[in-house]
Amino acid sequence: MLVDIHNHILPGLDDGAKSMEEAMLLATNAVANGMTHIIATPHHHNGKYMNASSVVEDAVVNFNKELSEKAIPLQILPGQEIHLYNSIPQDLDKDLLTLANSRKYILIELPTNHIPTFTFDILFQIQLRGYIPIIAHPERNMVFRKDKQKLYDLVNKGSLVQITASSLIGEKGRALKKYTKKLIKHNLVHFISSDSHHYVRRPFLLKDAYQYVREKFSEDHVTYYSENAKHVIFGTVFQPIPPISFKKTRD
Numbered sequence: 001m002l003v004d005i006h007n008h009i010l011p012g013l014d015d016g017a018k019s020m021e022e023a024m025l026l027a028t029n030a031v032a033n034g035m036t037h038i039i040a041t042p043h044h045h046n047g048k049y050m051n052a053s054s055v056v057e058d059a060v061v062n063f064n065k066e067l068s069e070k071a072i073p074l075q076i077l078p079g080q081e082i083h084l085y086n087s088i089p090q091d092l093d094k095d096l097l098t099l100a101n102s103r104k105y106i107l108i109e110l111p112t113n114h115i116p117t118f119t120f121d122i123l124f125q126i127q128l129r130g131y132i133p134i135i136a137h138p139e140r141n142m143v144f145r146k147d148k149q150k151l152y153d154l155v156n157k158g159s160l161v162q163i164t165a166s167s168l169i170g171e172k173g174r175a176l177k178k179y180t181k182k183l184i185k186h187n188l189v190h191f192i193s194s195d196s197h198h199y200v201r202r203p204f205l206l207k208d209a210y211q212y213v214r215e216k217f218s219e220d221h222v223t224y225y226s227e228n229a230k231h232v233i234f235g236t237v238f239q240p241i242p243p244i245s246f247k248k249t250r251d
């Protein structure tokens with residue numbers, strides 16, 4: 001069982017797959033990457049796209065039907081990539097989707113150029129309500145890029161982190177590759193996901209990413225990331241490996 005917890009595979013909902021045909025090509029790409037389960041996470045509340053839970057649920061049912069008709073061995077589960085906004089904690093019990101209906105894990109995207117002042121407070125409130133926030137691709141945030149300790153602080157307070165496969169294997173340039181490797185070394189990564197949008201331009205790349213982790217880090221790292229993603233599907237909690245502060249090192 002191999003799980004991707006962040007991607008834009010559902011057709012026609014956001015800037016991901018544009019049509020059912022494109023979504024099927026992306027699904028084939030997912031299978032070629034060894035994936036068996038995909039938590040689809042269309043953008044939500046990001047200023048451009050709104051994808052209410054019912055819309056996502058319906059799209060998942062449709063897409064699963066199509067996949068089974070075409071005999072593609074892949075199961076899609078619902079989710080959202082929720083852009084950080086003020087009333088997430090209040091909306092959690094009604095409007096928002098947890099990943100794979102786990103009632104535990106939610107995927108949160110921060111702006112790329114800053115970290116809003118209310119971020120710590122919102123993430124804390126989410127946790128008080130019994131949910132675990134997963135911060136999507138922090139490597140794309142300018143503040144986290146400059147100050148890794150800020151990410152450490154969030155992880156130290158119970159948030160989890162997902163990095164994107166393409167960043168780690170260097171598809172997005174050397175700086176992001178170096179940065180994401182550093183996050184791994186400091187135990188600030190809990191999931192590696194595809195954030196796939198398109199079967200050619202932004203494909204899954206998870207096979208390459210896991211292979212890279214295997215070579216540069218260890219098989220245990222690969223197991224850790226893939227097991228963590230399974231926990232998301234099952235809605236079970238796991239004990240993250242304690243993060244290492246940047247203050248104690250010369251990094």
Ligand SMILES: [Fe+2]
Pocket residue numbers: 006007008081195
């Ligand atoms: Fe995404």
